Amino acid sequence: MHGAQQAIKSQQKQALTYDIVIVGGGLVGASLGCALAPLIERHGWRVAIIESTALPENAEDVSWQPSFDARASAIAEGSAQRFRQLGVWDAMRHEATPIERIHISERGRLGAARLSAQELGVAALGHVIPNAWMGRVLHQHLQQLPIEWYCPATVAKMTPQEGGHHLLLSDDSELMASLTILADGGRSGLKEQLGINSRRRSYEQTAVIAHVGVSQPHQGVAYERFTAEGPIALLPLPGQAMELVWTHASGTEQARLALSDQAFLRQLQTAFGDRVGRFTRVGQRFSYPLSLVTAEEPVRPGLAVLGNAAHALHPVAGQGFNLALRSVMDLVEELAQGAQNQHTLGDMETLLAFERRRAQDRSNVIRFSDGLVRLFGYSLPLLPHARAAGLIGLNLVGPLRRGLARRAMGLER
DSSP, rough: HHHHHHHHHHHTTSSEEEEEEEEOOSSHHHHHHHHHHHHHHHOOOOOOEOOSOOOOOOOOGOOOOOOOOOOEEEEEEEHHHHHHTOHHHHHHGOOOOEEEEEEEEETTTEEEEEEEEETTTSSEEEEEEHHHHHHHHHHHHHTTSSSEOOOOOOOEEEEETTTEEEEETTTSEEEEEEEEOOOOOOOOOOOTTTOOOOEEEEEEEEEEEEEEEESSSOEEEEEEEEEEEEEEEEEEEEETEEEEEEEEETTTTHHHHSSSSHHHHHHHHHHHHHHTTTTEOOOOOEEEEEEEEEEEEEEETTEOOGGGGTEEGGGGGGOOHHHHHHHHHHHHHHHHHHHHTTOOTTTHHHHHHHHHHHHHHHHHHHHHHHHHHOOOOOOOOTHHHHHHHHHHHHHHHHHHHHHHHHTTTOOOO
16 A cells, blocks of 8 residues: 555656646637736746647648638627637637627517617627637637647546646646646546536437528628527628527437438528528538536536536527636636635635636526527417517517626626
């Protein structure tokens, strides 16, 4: 036993020591790295990012060739403001399509709710940005910071230790971190390895995602159309193109994925109607099952869980990444406050303050998106009439509509 303990001690002496290790260099992890820049400069913190996908050595050298099939995300105005704080918005906006209006309706029913940037006194309600472009801009910014990368690499084993965690990587590197951030989307199995359970409820729905061409200019309008089969969201893209998110009862999406392009477009036209003119083209179709997932322990001593690893939402309200970015900024603010109060990195007082700060916002967003799924997911005899009346009422009551919009934009919590 004594020899085994000595071996462990020897192993840990070889580990490289970091103040913060971010597991996952995707949009959430990269945003966190950028947000930490002032604290790295002020306190001399040593920060590392572990990313499983190989990245170009110099993102500046990678030519940007937008693809019709490139995945995109809806970035709320509040998130755009946070990207401005990080100093990356000027670059990001080059490939951003502004959302100037939002139109919410139910197929076959009177009544609609309309939100506009002009009414709210903002330039845009949000923006639709290709994920690849967001990643490129964030990684270009990270190259200017003294952050070390382990890439491509994954965490093979993560062990709690006094004062943090010991991480054994797939490339045999060993790290010791005072604070470890899981921002890996929950796919690595690290939460399970650490015994962090998640509450999971399947919606028994699957989203079909694709880009579609439309015959008339979308004029910056985003649509949320509720149908008997499930919600259809259309987000504006450059030119006469839109990103489609079409929700299906799980299992029924397979038939649609197997359709020819023309047959798929005909069925989409029937389901959505003619508000954007005719659907003229469809790109590659993707699908993924929809569940509500929340980590039961988003913080532990020396550990915080962010992004999809912490919460996965239904895409009906487009709030997943926006919620994650607010978490990033709140965590950095609490770390700054903790450092000012001379707390050690990873101490529970700081992390619990962060969790208290996040709990209400997270609960509000989950309740909002989950409520939309439930409200428009039932077909009780009188419910469609009540939904139509609700949409008409929302459109008529200005303060209520504006309050809802500001919350969806991430300007209020």
